Amino acid sequence: MDPSSKEIVFEVGDFKVYKDGHVERASRALYTVPAGFDAGTGVTSKDVVIDAATGVAARLYLPTTDTSGAVTTKLPILVFFHGGFFVVGSPGHPEYHRFVNSLAASAGVVAVSVDYRLAPEHLLPAAYDDA
Known part of the structure; x- marks a missing residue:
């Protein structure tokens, strides 16, 4: 070696x-939590691929807006970029996932958390391009 x-x-x-x-x-x-329904906030999250060629993906967060659990109104969209100095982190990291769940619920917004490519495997401006 x-x-x-x-x-x-x-x-x-x-x-x-x-x-x-x-x-x-x-x-x-690198630890992540799965997308899905969060009973504490009433937010449902789902992972989606944005660009299959680059592997860019996002986690979508949809809050419920009425007692039946359905979304009945148009909601504003919030785009969230996780921290991690462009070298670590993902939308599925427990801290970011909990935060965006809470934010989507309390602000009543659809949140899009971008899973941008990380450096140094993908040098800047790759993360900015992904955004």
Whole structure:
């Protein structure tokens, strides 16, 4: 094994870049929760592919607006970009998922959380292009 494969050239939090170019993200940074109905907020989320060629996807969040559970009015749309310095994170990360669920419910909006491509595998401006 090449000794340079173990040499770290950049590290921040759960993210490391090695001299040979490979990237390591800690498993807790990659943890995700599934989309679906959240009984606490009444929001239903669903994952959708935006561009199959690039793999860009999004998680949609739809709040209920009446007691029958149906959406009966037009709602504003909120576009949300998760944090993570463009190198970690996803809409399915538990913290972002909970936040957007809560936001969609309390603001009464349809939320779109973009799962943009991450660096360094996809250098900037890939994430901006995905947005």
